[in-house]
Amino acid sequence: MAKPITICVNGYIEVNRVPERAVLYLAVIHKGSEQTTASSNVVQTSKNVQELLETYAPRLPSGEATSDAAITHWSMANMSTSSYPDPSDRKPVFEATTTFTVKFRDFETLGTVASKLSVMPNVSIKSVKWMLTDTTIASLASECRISAAHDALEKARDYAKAFGYQDVQPCEISDTTYGLPAPGSASVMRARKRKLGPAHELQILAFHPEEVSMSSSVTVRFNIV
Incomplete structure (x- = not known):
């Protein structure tokens, strides 16, 4: 009897959010x-x-x-x-x-x-x-895990169809990496003048925020069905 075919793929996702x-x-x-x-x-x-x-x-x-x-x-x-x-x-x-x-x-x-x-x-x-706030990080972590798993599933289905099979079923999942948001650095966007008094002006700095990124990676083994 032929050995059942399995497919092992990595799923990955990276999302960006405006800093809070x-x-x-x-x-x-x-x-x-x-x-x-x-x-x-x-x-x-x-x-x-x-x-x-x-x-x-x-x-x-x-x-x-x-x-x-x-x-x-x-x-x-x-x-x-x-x-x-x-x-x-x-x-x-x-x-x-x-x-x-x-x-x-x-x-x-x-x-x-x-x-x-x-x-x-x-x-x-x-x-x-x-x-990001702790609440956003927790929500984003869940979103990343789900999206990484979906990415792995789509890859496995593509491989299965390439060999004439219809679908796959997960049989083993390994959470390989989980990237917490790395703090983005700031850059000064411009300076504008603000009056502080009749003889005083202050150059007000405006900072341009960089998006905060978060990633997740998962390894999933699928059986051909």
Whole structure:
């Protein structure tokens, strides 16, 4: 009796979605000839950053962000200090630093806040990443798995028909890879001027978000029917 014919194929899908959140990473750094000066400058600048962020992060009594808060969450790392000799004269240089992570719901506010931070002394914007919400990720994961399985099924049916068979039936499924959304990087799209007062203008940055991609791959073995 002839051995039953089986078909083993890989199914793959990749989907892209418009980001729902932006995460801004920034550092507060000061270097000086005295450790106390470096530390005090970082402390004061960090307070200024916190005050700016709080104006866009209204909270409920529970501490959670309100539903219309432009900033949904922010955090600050502990301040660290270090020292090293100046290459030119070997005198000690003291450095104090801390970092902030800020999650935005509103991308226009991201541009406004990033612009204000960019002109603050001792502040350095490191990067902006685009993200999806946890709810969207969970829904997208299910969609990816189903679509990857459908891709495998269509491939198997094509192979079966090529050899004169009508259909296939799955007999073994292996979830090979599952790609969580990788945060997309941000690029500055343009700058526009905003009046802050009679003698002041601020260049407001506008960020162009990149789509967030997610993928799934599955290996399925089918019997010919």
